[in-house]
Amino acid sequence: MKNLLLAVSIFFLLQINLQAQLNIQFRSHYPYPSNVDLSNIWGYVDTLGNEYALVGTKEGMDIIDVTDPDNPQFKFHVPGPNSIWREVRTYQKYAYVTTEGGGGLRIVNLSYLPDSIQTRTWTGNNAINGQINTIHALHIDNGYIYLYGSNLANGGAIIASLADPWNPNYVGQYNLNYIHDGIVRNDTLWGSHIYQGYFSAIDVSNKANPVVLQTHNTPTNFTHNTWKSDDNQYLFTTDENSNSFLTCYDVSNLNNINEMDRIQITPGSGSIVHNTYIKNDYAYTSWYTDGVVITDVSRPKNMINVGHFDTSPFSGDGFHGAWGVYAYLPSGNILVSDIEEGMFVLTPTLNRACYLEGIITDSVCNIPLNNVNVQITGGTHHVEKSNFNGEYYTGTAHAGTYTVTFSAPGYITKTVNNVVLNNGLVTNINVEMVSNNGIDFSGKTLYNNNPLPGINVILENANTNYGFLSDTNGDFLRCNLIADTYNYFAGKWGYVTECGVETFNNTNDNFQINLNKGYYDDFTFNFGWTVSGTATAGMWERGKPIGTNLSGTPSNPGSDVASDCSDKAFVTGNGGGSAGDDDVDNGSTILTSPIMDLTQYIDPVINYYRWFFNAGGSGNPNDSLVVKLTNGISTVTLETVTASSPNNSQWVNKSFRVLDYLPLTNNMRVIFETADNNPGHIVEAGVDKFFVNGSMTVIAENNSYN
Numbered sequence: 001m002k003n004l005l006l007a008v009s010i011f012f013l014l015q016i017n018l019q020a021q022l023n024i025q026f027r028s029h030y031p032y033p034s035n036v037d038l039s040n041i042w043g044y045v046d047t048l049g050n051e052y053a054l055v056g057t058k059e060g061m062d063i064i065d066v067t068d069p070d071n072p073q074f075k076f077h078v079p080g081p082n083s084i085w086r087e088v089r090t091y092q093k094y095a096y097v098t099t100e101g102g103g104g105l106r107i108v109n110l111s112y113l114p115d116s117i118q119t120r121t122w123t124g125n126n127a128i129n130g131q132i133n134t135i136h137a138l139h140i141d142n143g144y145i146y147l148y149g150s151n152l153a154n155g156g157a158i159i160a161s162l163a164d165p166w167n168p169n170y171v172g173q174y175n176l177n178y179i180h181d182g183i184v185r186n187d188t189l190w191g192s193h194i195y196q197g198y199f200s201a202i203d204v205s206n207k208a209n210p211v212v213l214q215t216h217n218t219p220t221n222f223t224h225n226t227w228k229s230d231d232n233q234y235l236f237t238t239d240e241n242s243n244s245f246l247t248c249y250d251v252s253n254l255n256n257i258n259e260m261d262r263i264q265i266t267p268g269s270g271s272i273v274h275n276t277y278i279k280n281d282y283a284y285t286s287w288y289t290d291g292v293v294i295t296d297v298s299r300p301k302n303m304i305n306v307g308h309f310d311t312s313p314f315s316g317d318g319f320h321g322a323w324g325v326y327a328y329l330p331s332g333n334i335l336v337s338d339i340e341e342g343m344f345v346l347t348p349t350l351n352r353a354c355y356l357e358g359i360i361t362d363s364v365c366n367i368p369l370n371n372v373n374v375q376i377t378g379g380t381h382h383v384e385k386s387n388f389n390g391e392y393y394t395g396t397a398h399a400g401t402y403t404v405t406f407s408a409p410g411y412i413t414k415t416v417n418n419v420v421l422n423n424g425l426v427t428n429i430n431v432e433m434v435s436n437n438g439i440d441f442s443g444k445t446l447y448n449n450n451p452l453p454g455i456n457v458i459l460e461n462a463n464t465n466y467g468f469l470s471d472t473n474g475d476f477l478r479c480n481l482i483a484d485t486y487n488y489f490a491g492k493w494g495y496v497t498e499c500g501v502e503t504f505n506n507t508n509d510n511f512q513i514n515l516n517k518g519y520y521d522d523f524t525f526n527f528g529w530t531v532s533g534t535a536t537a538g539m540w541e542r543g544k545p546i547g548t549n550l551s552g553t554p555s556n557p558g559s560d561v562a563s564d565c566s567d568k569a570f571v572t573g574n575g576g577g578s579a580g581d582d583d584v585d586n587g588s589t590i591l592t593s594p595i596m597d598l599t600q601y602i603d604p605v606i607n608y609y610r611w612f613f614n615a616g617g618s619g620n621p622n623d624s625l626v627v628k629l630t631n632g633i634s635t636v637t638l639e640t641v642t643a644s645s646p647n648n649s650q651w652v653n654k655s656f657r658v659l660d661y662l663p664l665t666n667n668m669r670v671i672f673e674t675a676d677n678n679p680g681h682i683v684e685a686g687v688d689k690f691f692v693n694g695s696m697t698v699i700a701e702n703n704s705y706n
Helices: 002-014
Strands: 024-030 038-045 051-057 060-065 073-079 086-091 094-099 105-109 118-122 137-141 144-148 157-161 169-174 181-185 188-193 198-203 211-217 223-228 234-239 246-250 258-263 275-279 282-286 292-296 304-309 322-326 334-338 342-348 354-362 373-377 391-396 400-407 414-421 426-428 431-433 438-447 456-460 465-469 475-482 484-491 498-504 510-515 530-533 540-543 548-550 553-556 569-572 587-592 605-615 624-630 635-642 652-657 669-676 682-693
Touching (some): 051 086, 051 094, 051 322, 051 334, 060 086, 094 137, 144 181, 198 223, 223 275, 234 275, 282 334, 373 391, 414 426, 465 475, 605 624, 605 635, 605 669, 669 682
Parallel strands (some): 038 322, 354 431, 438 510
Antiparallel strands (some): 038 051, 051 060, 060 073, 086 094, 094 105, 105 118, 188 198, 188 223, 246 258, 456 465, 456 484, 484 498, 530 587, 605 652, 624 635, 624 669
16 A cells, blocks of 8 residues: 555656745655545654654544655554544643544653654543543643633633643633634733634733733634744734735734735635744745745745745645645754645755835825835746835845836836845835826815814725825825826714715816715724624624625625615625625624714714525524614613514615614714524624714704715
């Protein structure tokens, strides 16, 4: 059988696309039978200096000696429940194995390698004695093991001491919501909340009482894994969905978390990122169908891919290919587990990237230009865009002399030749661009013909978009705005959003927008609605609705309310796909409005459009959408929508006279809560075009939003 597998391995290697190799040398390939898929991988070094791969498989964990990277040798198999999910970590001379197949935590004593091993299973002690069964992932830090996504603690984190590594001792848990994976550093757990779409910072200094310090959403809202930089100043995340990113955040100040950069390996292909690990300011990342990628993250604002080896014959979207990567062997060799193709041993050549950075400005008025495309011809890095400060950060893996092109709508493309780039060095090129169709544009936002500051203004069309915030005088300006026809939007919480179409040119370069007071939100802008709840999937999110249906009936809306300004709404889950892929699951999701001072109104009426769908599953659907109103003192229910309510699976307009329910205060909010109750069914909800009408006491205005 081994000879047959070796022959299959050699055949596969002959098919490898050499174009998908960058600074990574192939050493060996350890194949598996076609019915044995691999999951994650870890490594271990015994007292003799032998290096081992600890390979998660569908049937358990294999221990493979990779001391000779060109000739891996199978040593031991640790059987386990049949499951496609298996995670491995080590502590001292022990390996810990988790799986969603059940059976608790598998502990492997590696002390006697290379001759033998010992195994046992831990299912909990103390308050959780015998209760641990399924576990998705784990992490070990400073003598404690953290078990994520288990059958306990709402899938949060079970924490146990490893003072005796063979006999873990339960000490506490985080149980607010599901954690898919996470890393712990300096008594802070950085959790990946895949279904909520954010990472969290959780203080676990008191293991019996973890406290959430901060949360932050990730680019595609499906946070799969997190890892810290060596200096603990930065956090790296992966989103496990199509066209996702490896993303870097500055987390040195939890009150001011900033995204630094995000990167892909094949932009636009649909490729899915999976796991990332950081070592010496390099990120080692498994990208499913794209294999393993090494990214230079030493300049967090300018991450550059400097190594790539494609282990998989698949490409694009899909959960095939490289599951995990291990980069911490003393030899410097890296281990990769490919779901279908087996284990790979690789040797990287680590060189820092060649960095190209600078500022792009308008040649006439010297303002920074954003969204300018920057492309290094012949480089290994993809096209980058300048940010709102006109800054751009790009580079390539190989030193050389390159041509760099700068392009943007409304500007003459600029080409810079003979740009010399060197590994580990920053080359700075500042660029001035000349507009071939620009006007000096000025605008003002007004209320009752008086300047109105702090108004969000968007001008956009198919080619260009501009974002503004009016200053203390209500002014917003743009030198060399591209003459064209734009959709415009202007809004702020407490004022009615204005929108329309306007053509700007040399004879029409001054624009005034008058807004009325009133509470209105069609979710063109982010006015600060808050999302909370316990659901493991389908949390409220603002965006352009992506429709789903069940047996021909719309479940998630495919569009927003047509009579408002934009194409956005708040919906529960917005991942598309099948009806059950991103609906509300296993709990509630709550959407709460910003505060409203309704004492400004004489007789206010709250209006909104809502969507509800509840079907599927076994038995009668039993879920709901509950709409509540609070004045800061009391809370009442405006309506409860269920599967038997009329006009479900469409936008329904509702109106409620506030004084019929509560006295008016300056601290009023509306709350939309939908929940998936046991037994589970498919449930989706939506909210759009929220507004309050009625005469205002402060000034007589037209508060019609039709």
